[in-house]
Amino acid sequence: MKYKNIDKILPNNLHRQFLLHKDEYEKKALEILNSGWYILGKEVTTFEKEWADYIGTKYCVGLASGLDALWISFKILGIKENDEVIVCSNDYIACVMGITINGATPVFVEPDEFYNIDVDKIEEKISDKTKAILAVHLFGQSCDMTKIMDIAKKYNLYVVEDCAQSHGNHWKDKVVGSIGDIGCFSFYPSKGCGAFGDAGCITTNNAELAKKVIIFRNYGSEKRYYNETVGTNSRLDELQAGLLRVKLKHMNSLNKERVKLADRYNKGIKNELIIKPKVKKNADSTWHQYVIRCLYRNELMEYLDKNNIGTLIHYPIPPHLSQAYEYLGFKVGDFPIAEKYANEVLSLPMYNGMTKEEQDKVINAINRFKI
Numbered sequence: 001m002k003y004k005n006i007d008k009i010l011p012n013n014l015h016r017q018f019l020l021h022k023d024e025y026e027k028k029a030l031e032i033l034n035s036g037w038y039i040l041g042k043e044v045t046t047f048e049k050e051w052a053d054y055i056g057t058k059y060c061v062g063l064a065s066g067l068d069a070l071w072i073s074f075k076i077l078g079i080k081e082n083d084e085v086i087v088c089s090n091d092y093i094a095c096v097m098g099i100t101i102n103g104a105t106p107v108f109v110e111p112d113e114f115y116n117i118d119v120d121k122i123e124e125k126i127s128d129k130t131k132a133i134l135a136v137h138l139f140g141q142s143c144d145m146t147k148i149m150d151i152a153k154k155y156n157l158y159v160v161e162d163c164a165q166s167h168g169n170h171w172k173d174k175v176v177g178s179i180g181d182i183g184c185f186s187f188y189p190s191k192g193c194g195a196f197g198d199a200g201c202i203t204t205n206n207a208e209l210a211k212k213v214i215i216f217r218n219y220g221s222e223k224r225y226y227n228e229t230v231g232t233n234s235r236l237d238e239l240q241a242g243l244l245r246v247k248l249k250h251m252n253s254l255n256k257e258r259v260k261l262a263d264r265y266n267k268g269i270k271n272e273l274i275i276k277p278k279v280k281k282n283a284d285s286t287w288h289q290y291v292i293r294c295l296y297r298n299e300l301m302e303y304l305d306k307n308n309i310g311t312l313i314h315y316p317i318p319p320h321l322s323q324a325y326e327y328l329g330f331k332v333g334d335f336p337i338a339e340k341y342a343n344e345v346l347s348l349p350m351y352n353g354m355t356k357e358e359q360d361k362v363i364n365a366i367n368r369f370k371i
């Protein structure tokens with residue numbers, strides 16, 4: 001496709017993925033607007049079935065966001081005050097909020113060189129209060145799920161997978177979100193299968209857990225106006241579900257395109273100041289982000305900005321140092337690897353519909369960067 005020349009390359013360009021299948025989205029949106037049914041209807045039910053098939057689970061329950069998927073999962077697993085949940089010190093703040101909204105305590109474990117939880121450091125953090133491990137598949141790459149499932153079995157812990165950034169990623173021959181007790185997904189627009197607004201879901205093979213989420217998302221009621229428990233409103237709407245169905249049809253080619261973009265970065269970037277991302281054995285990557293590291297990260301970011309190339313930092317402040325979690329009482333130096341990453345990581349422009357010309361501009365600029 002030919003795009004209008006733009007002055008600045010954005011870190012993420014959501015308009016492009018819309019343009020790739022514009023006619024199909026427009027047709028579906030109009031169809032739903034004309035249907036007269038907007039909440040929890042056939043689009044949601046069909047999407048839930050299609051997403052469960054894509055992930056390889058028996059059930060999928062649509063929700064309003066990824067954060068809802070996380071906290072509702074912990075809630076229905078019975079995780080509450082005085083319980084502990086293991087999570088990586090390098091993860092997105094929403095992962096931690098999913099735990100603390102229920103009053104539980106996050107117990108941080110440092111990341112490995114792939115930016116995911118270091119599975120060799122989990123066992124030393126398990127106490128008699130530990131109830132679950134939250135395995136966050138960050139940047140489009142699976143955690144070591146074999147090791148995590150072994151540890152969970154040994155200590156009788158739940159495993160919740162946060163697959164917000166890894167739609168369609170594999171661990172061995174399984175798709176993430178089908179391995180632990182529950183998989184949590186966000187369909188925030190920038191995510192792999194991004195919606196055109198907020199949306200999320202859970203996946204599971206456990207009929208009882210799926211049923212609990214179905215009831216909880218709709219004020220604790222299965223039958224209208226008969227409420228079994230105090231629930232919440234976290235419904236996926238028909239418009240988002242319908243648009244997600246359109247995108248899901250193209251997920252394999254969208255993910256393939258990102259792998260191609262990452263390959264071009266891997267081959268093209270040749271600057272000793274840059275550490276490129278790696279993919280671990282048994283995993284693949286859908287490249288939710290292409291994250292490099294550089295000791296002169298801030299200088300690099302400024303230099304690229306001057307060259308009209310936008311970048312982002314995922315994430316500048318690790319959760320244990322965030323103001324929101326001051327009450328946990330951590331200080332600088334408590335999780336040195338997560339802190340080092342926060343100071344060195346930079347996410348390069350990466351989006352479906354990115355042109356070769358745009359990518360060459362990024363690669364050439366990075367290769368010219370000196371300090």
Ligand SMILES: *Cc1c(COP(=O)(O)O)cnc(C)c1O
Pocket residue numbers: 065066067068092094095136138162164165186187188198199200
């Ligand atoms: C985006 C994201 C979330 C939160 O999803 P929302 O839909 O924005 O609530 C949770 N975890 C991870 C890893 C994410 O990237």
